[in-house]
Amino acid sequence: MNNLDSFIKSFIENLFNFLPNIVSSIVILAIGLWIIRLLKRMTHRILTKKKIDPTFTSFLLDGAVWGLRIVLFIIIASKLGIQTSSFVAIIGAMSLAIGLSLQGSLSNFAGGVLIILFKPFRIGDIIEAQGEAGKVSGIHIFSTKIINYQNQVIYIPNGILSNGKIKNYTENELRKTELSIQTPSTINSADFINLLTNELIENETILKQPKPRVQIKEILDTKVTYTVLAWVENGNYSEVSSFIYLKGKEISQHLTTN
Structure with a gap:
C-alpha cells in the first residue's frame, strides 16, 4: 500500500511539475494556428493585389501552410520535453516507411x-x-x-x-460548334440549309468570320443528318447551341407542313 501511495504521490507531483509545459503548449498551438491563418490571409491579399496567377497562389499557400504547421508541431514537441535532435532522428527513421505508405500522396504532390x-x-x-x-x-x-x-x-x-x-473548354477564347440535326428525308435539303444558314448569319452572337456553315453529314431512306458549324465566344456556346437546335426544329417543321 505504501508503494501505491508513493507512486500516486510521485505521479501527482510530476503532473503538477509538467502542467505548465502542457498549458504553454496548448497556448502556443492556439496562437500558432491563429498566426498561420493570419499569414495565409495576408499573403493571399498581397498576391491578389499583385495579380499573381490564382492557380499558383492557391498551390503556394497550401504548401506554405503545411510547412508552418510542421514547424509548429516541432516547437510544441520540443516544449513538451521531446529532444529536437531525437525528434528529427525519429522522423528520419520513419521517413522510409512513411514514404512507402504515402506513395500515392507523393505522386499527387508531384x-x-x-x-x-x-x-x-x-x-x-x-x-x-x-x-x-x-x-x-x-x-x-x-x-x-x-x-x-x-x-x-x-x-x-x-x-x-x-x-x-x-x-x-475555356483555354481558347473562341469555340466552334459541331452539332448534328436530323430532318425527315421528304423535305428539300437545299431549302433547309439555306434557311438555317440565314438564321445563323442573322444571330449576333455567332461570328461572321469564319462563316457559319450547314453541311449534309448522312442521307438515309427516312432521314437526313446535317452538321452545323459556327464559331462563337466561349461564354456564348451553350446559348448558341440551344438556338441552333431550336431553329433547326422550327425550320424542319415548317418545311414538312408546306
Missing part, C-alpha cells in the same frame, strides 16, 4: 507541381477529365477541386489528373 508548371488549366477554367466535367474551383497540394454542372464538388487526385487526358 502531379500538382506539374499542373502548376505546365498549366493545362487554371482556376476558373471549365474542363473535362477522368469522366468528370465542371469548373475548376481550386488546385491544392494533393487534389484539384471541381464543381460540376449539378453544383456538386468533386476532388480529383493530382497524380491521375496530370497523367490523364484533360479537355479544357
Whole structure:
C-alpha cells in the first residue's frame, strides 16, 4: 500500500511539475494556428493585389501552410520535453516507411507541381477529365477541386489528373460548334440549309468570320443528318447551341407542313 501511495504521490507531483509545459503548449498551438491563418490571409491579399496567377497562389499557400504547421508541431514537441535532435532522428527513421505508405500522396504532390508548371488549366477554367466535367474551383497540394454542372464538388487526385487526358473548354477564347440535326428525308435539303444558314448569319452572337456553315453529314431512306458549324465566344456556346437546335426544329417543321 505504501508503494501505491508513493507512486500516486510521485505521479501527482510530476503532473503538477509538467502542467505548465502542457498549458504553454496548448497556448502556443492556439496562437500558432491563429498566426498561420493570419499569414495565409495576408499573403493571399498581397498576391491578389499583385495579380499573381490564382492557380499558383492557391498551390503556394497550401504548401506554405503545411510547412508552418510542421514547424509548429516541432516547437510544441520540443516544449513538451521531446529532444529536437531525437525528434528529427525519429522522423528520419520513419521517413522510409512513411514514404512507402504515402506513395500515392507523393505522386499527387508531384502531379500538382506539374499542373502548376505546365498549366493545362487554371482556376476558373471549365474542363473535362477522368469522366468528370465542371469548373475548376481550386488546385491544392494533393487534389484539384471541381464543381460540376449539378453544383456538386468533386476532388480529383493530382497524380491521375496530370497523367490523364484533360479537355479544357475555356483555354481558347473562341469555340466552334459541331452539332448534328436530323430532318425527315421528304423535305428539300437545299431549302433547309439555306434557311438555317440565314438564321445563323442573322444571330449576333455567332461570328461572321469564319462563316457559319450547314453541311449534309448522312442521307438515309427516312432521314437526313446535317452538321452545323459556327464559331462563337466561349461564354456564348451553350446559348448558341440551344438556338441552333431550336431553329433547326422550327425550320424542319415548317418545311414538312408546306
